[in-house]
Amino acid sequence: MVEAILSAALERVERGGEDDVPLQEIANRAGVGIGSLYDYFRDRRSVLAALAAKMTEDNLRAFEALLIETEPLPLPESIERIVDFAFATYATNKQVPRGILKIAHSLGLMPTLAKSQSVFTESLATSLRRRKDITHPNIELAAWTVTQATMGVVHALIWEDQPTHEREALRADLVTLCSKHLLA
Amino acid sequence: MVEAILSAALERVERGGEDDVPLQEIANRAGVGIGSLYDYFRDRRSVLAALAAKMTEDNLRAFEALLIETEPLPLPESIERIVDFAFATYATNKQVPRGILKIAHSLGLMPTLAKSQSVFTESLATSLRRRKDITHPNIELAAWTVTQATMGVVHALIWEDQPTHEREALRADLVTLCSKHLLA
Structure with a gap:
């Protein structure tokens, strides 16, 4: 799951979107719920x-x-x-x-x-x-x-x-x- | 005047305040009015x-x-x-x-x-x-x-x-x- 979240974040960076990485979008791309994302990560940082x-x-x-x-x-x-x-x-x-x-x-x-x-x-x-x-x-x-x-x-x-x-x-x-x- | 504004901005960077450099404060430090600052500079960037x-x-x-x-x-x-x-x-x-x-x-x-x-x-x-x-x-x-x-x-x-x-x-x-x- 962590792997999928980080892959989704990387994809976003590759598209040049590092200024604004909304966690909801990362969760969607990774195919996980936002709640699960928050189980692993505190915030965007x-x-x-x-x-x-x-x-x-x-x-x-x-x-x-x-x-x-x-x-x-x-x-x-x-x-x-x-x-x-x-x-x-x-x-x-x-x-x-x-x-x-x-x-x-x-x-x-x-x-x-x-x-x-x-x-x-x-x-x-x-x-x-x-x-x-x-x-x-x-x-x-x-x-x-x-x-x-x-x-x-x-x-x-x-x-x-x-x-x-x-x-x-x-x-x-x-x-x-x-x-x-x-x-x- | 430009020199004074840039010196004031540098002072702010030296104090580690690069994240948030309010132009009003720069103008104050430089001893110029905010209007004069805007004669030379469009914005913070x-x-x-x-x-x-x-x-x-x-x-x-x-x-x-x-x-x-x-x-x-x-x-x-x-x-x-x-x-x-x-x-x-x-x-x-x-x-x-x-x-x-x-x-x-x-x-x-x-x-x-x-x-x-x-x-x-x-x-x-x-x-x-x-x-x-x-x-x-x-x-x-x-x-x-x-x-x-x-x-x-x-x-x-x-x-x-x-x-x-x-x-x-x-x-x-x-x-x-x-x-x-x-x-x-």
Whole structure:
């Protein structure tokens, strides 16, 4: 039931309706009564906070699976796959991340999102520690820096209306930047 | 008069009051009549949009002055000064950037902010082109990437409530990341 409610909320965000998400409409779309919705969620904020948390968790699980898959590859190829994952997840259909960011800012969820982003940096650090090819002296710190650098690029892609560079060129440049940093 | 109104609006944002900025109170603080305020600004949105634009312009001017000042320095020292500027401007008193970001998201100004961020990347590219020590084959692209990488780190600092790394350590790591990328 929670799953259905969150799917309905996500659908609404995808249609660009993050400003006004009437719980009655969410309940209708999810095929549940409004009373049942209130059994699980106190208010609009708690539905949207749960949606942001669920998306973050799903992304983290996908990211961790990708890390395991790419560990046997040479570093630049792993980084390439990770950058592709970040672009595909956050910078392809911009409507969703734009909506989630709007919601997160208006509901005061940004510190929570920043905290979960640091969980991504820890997963990356754990994976990098298992590799043999990293030469950066402080893997935790380097994982943090390249993750934030990548998210900085992703953030620019989410919000720019007119691309300033070809996606392919900046993908290659970001891969180089991250690889060189880890092979310090 | 416009200056006084925007200063009063900024003061309000600094006190964390970005959710509700009553124009009457802004006018009072600025020492102008509400009628005069409406001579310059249509509504709350236009006051806050003008505030965001003014802050971006002021930061851009300061950034360009810094670039001229640091051009004679070796690249890592220049980058160090630029990173310090970014940290001081956006990640020291977090209340202001948090407030401005909240406003920008709720008023739909993020694409405009992204566009002005790309002006910073162009100023940096112009300065890097005048230097003799850059070896990256595509200066425009590299300037874009290192700027977004730096803003990604700054963004994390703005929103994290508990620091995950010492500020000094990640400053050094970010300087290394940018310098190495430009000296490709």
